[in-house]
Amino acid sequence: MLTLTGVCAVVTASALFLILGYLLWNGGKSLDWNFFTKLPLSPGDLGGGMANAIIGSAKIVALAALLGVPVGFISGVFLAEFSNKGMADFIRYTADLLNGVPSIVIGIFAWTIIVVPMRHFSAWAGGFALSLMVIPVTLRATEQFLTQVPLSLREGALALGASKWKSVATVVIPAARTGVLTGIILGVARVSGETAPLLFTALNNQFWSKGFNEPTASLPVMIYTHAISPYEDWHRQAWAAGLVLLGLVLVANIAARMVLARGAAAQRG
């Protein structure tokens, strides 16, 4: 029976390698320079790329981070430093609730409050939808790492005559910097692969989109539309896009975790 649990562990861990290997094999075959520089072509024409989707994804994710990270971070500071326990519990519960909302429902919400009043799809709506998913992750990470800062550090700052907010801003937050940053990177990396909230907020675009007010292409939505299309050459593009997207997400994840591990080791030693 014990060997059987080992088999379970190998099977589950190998899922990642199967995914990576298959994606590298198919994506590697399809990835070329055009992918990064050209626009998608209409079905039937061979070649083309997803330059607009790469830039579009960057725009939407940047927007999500700009909207979501400050709200999550400052709220996290409130929970860890200023709030009383009852209020902190309530807000934490709300954040968990927001975190648990299915991504497609987030999409509906962004559609009702941004797309409907504006009367068109836009990068704003997509960025707003994703920011709602960044907020709870950032909030929980900030709160968690701020509360881990030793009490003696705060007391030291207060004893030197600093006010509460000054000790938080100059002592506690810098002490928790690594952890909070890691949490934020992980949160942003997670939403950068989200498709469902973008389907009816940023929609998609075969061309460049100017500014933030037009329907905007993004890598995840491109992968979806290309993968379910019947065209061979579009499938090739989908593989290439999949490889690029997964590469970005995994690199961000591994880097963030390594930074965190090193920070923890430094604190212990």
Place this chain on the structure above:
Amino acid sequence: MATVAQTVPVRARSFFRNLRAGDQIAYLITFLFAASVVLVTTVLVFELWQKSELSIHRFGFAFLRTTTWDPVNDEFGALPFIYGTIVTSVLGLAISVPLGVGAAIFLSELAPPKTSNTLTFLVELLAAVPSVIFGLLAIFALVPLMRLYVQPALIKAFGWSPFFKGPTYGVGVLTASIVLAVMMFPYIISISREALIQVPREQREAALALGATRWEATWDAVVPFARLGIVGSIFLSLARALGETMAVTMVIGNDPRISASILAPGYTIASVIANEFTEATGDMHLSALVELGLVLFLITIILNGLGQLLLIVTAKPGTAR
């Protein structure tokens, strides 16, 4: 300072001091941000309710019981989608839980710490893979595999039962469940492993001292102790699976029919929203789709709540019995 103190009245001065100290301001600003999180969540629930009101008034509870989904005649019943959502998630769990809990037992009880940490790291990276990538791989790798080998084999072996009947499309409920199962691994494994690691040493040593084998000690003494944590992990991954959109939409076949066979195509709540939302023109159609979103939201928050509760209960020492 003295001149300032003379010119402003007492109340204003203390306010002025607070302002200089900044604590109240910092409190106020951070509080406003935190309150905005609560506000956004409240507005989300309100909007879902308001936008689905049309459909709620028209169909009432029949919405959850009827099976017609006909946008042309504005007849909407959500049962096929609710059925599809629940069946795929539960089947996914049935595949994922034995493998995941088995792996968690291996990682916490048997593997040397280094191996355990590396494998856990790999499994947790699986959670970072975007769902559209799971869908992409499922369409091009899993679906042909199912169509050519797995489904024919299942029909050959179990074709006498109503659960394994019908043509082999490759796409379908079982295919979606397998994808969901893989997506649930990281949640089940990492949370169950945490719960198992927290079981006190004495628990193992006592069982071993009584003459239990290593497996008996693990299965009879350690696993029951971590039971609530494991169940919590199951609830949390179930909530994730129910709301999963892209990977499922790409392989379930998108057919709003209830059929007993798990090889047949189906449809889930999240998939129908993803497919029809941008194309819905009638108000009633949109409203029905939003109501589906509301139903999904309610199911997931209840499951999430239960899962969190179980984890909180197990985190307190001495309560897991």
